[in-house]
Amino acid sequence: xxxxxxxxxxxAWLAAALPDRGLYxxxxxxxxxxxxRGFSGFGAALIFIPLGxxxxxxxxxxxxxxxxxxxxxxxxIPPAWKRVNRREVLTMAAGAMLGVPAGTAVLTxxxxxxxxxxxxxxxxxxLFLLVSGWRYHGEPHSYLxxxxxxxxxxxxxxxxxxxxxxVAYWLGGKTEFTxxxxxxxIYFAISTCFSVASYYxxxxxxxxxxxxxxxxxxxxxxxxxxxxxxxxxAKESTFRxxxxxxxxxxxxxxxxxxxGLLR
Numbered sequence: 001x002x003x004x005x006x007x008x009x010x011x012a013w014l015a016a017a018l019p020d021r022g023l024y025x026x027x028x029x030x031x032x033x034x035x036x037r038g039f040s041g042f043g044a045a046l047i048f049i050p051l052g053x054x055x056x057x058x059x060x061x062x063x064x065x066x067x068x069x070x071x072x073x074x075x076x077i078p079p080a081w082k083r084v085n086r087r088e089v090l091t092m093a094a095g096a097m098l099g100v101p102a103g104t105a106v107l108t109x110x111x112x113x114x115x116x117x118x119x120x121x122x123x124x125x126x127l128f129l130l131v132s133g134w135r136y137h138g139e140p141h142s143y144l145x146x147x148x149x150x151x152x153x154x155x156x157x158x159x160x161x162x163x164x165x166x167v168a169y170w171l172g173g174k175t176e177f178t179x180x181x182x183x184x185x186i187y188f189a190i191s192t193c194f195s196v197a198s199y200y201x202x203x204x205x206x207x208x209x210x211x212x213x214x215x216x217x218x219x220x221x222x223x224x225x226x227x228x229x230x231x232x233x234a235k236e237s238t239f240r241x242x243x244x245x246x247x248x249x250x251x252x253x254x255x256x257x258x259x260g261l262l263r
Contacts, residue, residue, distance in 0.1 A: 017211035022055035038227020095149025103157020126164035
């Protein structure tokens with residue numbers, strides 16, 4: 001088969017697999033979500049899932065984010081591994097190993113409209129948890145880490161929203177922010193492996209997911225790169241306020257009653 005024929009086949013496949021609306025909006029949303037993820041180590045799902053779900057539905061947007069985030073963040077793993085607290089991360093990952101399949105079952109079986117409303121409510125509640133400033137200030141314990149991993153895994157399997165419980169647990173201690181960020185990155189690298197296996201078993205990896213990945217991945221990667229660079233220059237408090245505002249706006253705009261604004 002000639003090169004031109006292969007390109008034509010790929011083009012035909014993309015044309016058939018891609019959604020017929022909202023693609024440019026998804027690309028822009030992915031860049032903003034990547035910016036938040038690159039800076040803080042989390043936050044992409046709280047921006048991307050509510051808004052993207054309003055455009056193409058939660059059963060497509062969750063596996064799309066899983067794939068693009070898993071691919072785009074590979075370069076963040078080696079430097080994070082040098083600073084990570086391996087025991088704490090592996091303990092939390094053990095809980096996620098049980099939570100992710102349960103969340104995936106929710107994503108697969110729940111009515112899409114009800115799931116979208118649930119995502120909106122959960123995103124707003126998790127945002128409130130982050131903005132409130134509440135953190136766990138006690139000593140880290142294996143059973144608490146595993147319990148947090150279980151809850152985070154459940155949210156990750158259902159909607160890739162596992163970040164805030166993890167952040168609320170780890171940021172409350174005396175560990176410096178750079179080490180916490182490394183813990184978050186490595187934890188989600190492991191959690192992503194669980195989600196890939198679970199989503200595959202649930203039949204969520206359809207052609208549209210991979211077509212969207214090809215189109216959206218460059219935008220998300222650019223946002224991730226810029227966010228990683230900002231981590232060394234921007235004030236943590238200032239950027240957190242910006243991220244919180246974006247997360248709140250995304251959760252509200254992602255409500256089903258406001259679908260006309262995104263479509």
